[in-house]
Amino acid sequence: MVAGNASDHASDHMLSNLDSVGGSDAKTKNYPNVTRGEYLRGKKIPQCQFLGDCLVDLVSSSSDPSTPVTILDIGGGRGDLTSYLLSR
Numbered sequence: 001m002v003a004g005n006a007s008d009h010a011s012d013h014m015l016s017n018l019d020s021v022g023g024s025d026a027k028t029k030n031y032p033n034v035t036r037g038e039y040l041r042g043k044k045i046p047q048c049q050f051l052g053d054c055l056v057d058l059v060s061s062s063s064d065p066s067t068p069v070t071i072l073d074i075g076g077g078r079g080d081l082t083s084y085l086l087s088r
Contacts, residue, residue, distance in 0.1 A: 013087035
């Protein structure tokens, strides 16, 4: 799988889930002057893409690629990173 394509697919997946949080025009809790869609496009998706790329590099450099990798996302948020990684 090509990382860029996987990244684009995961980004599209995050944006397609906007209806479950009130649509792209819904306001965010911590950024009341920014819509959820603006927040995803401007901040969260680039952050998830960066972390996803870092994890791909980390897993690719593993000494034994057949060994399963466990990723634990300990956050206090909505689970956007976890959702992104699962879609990738």
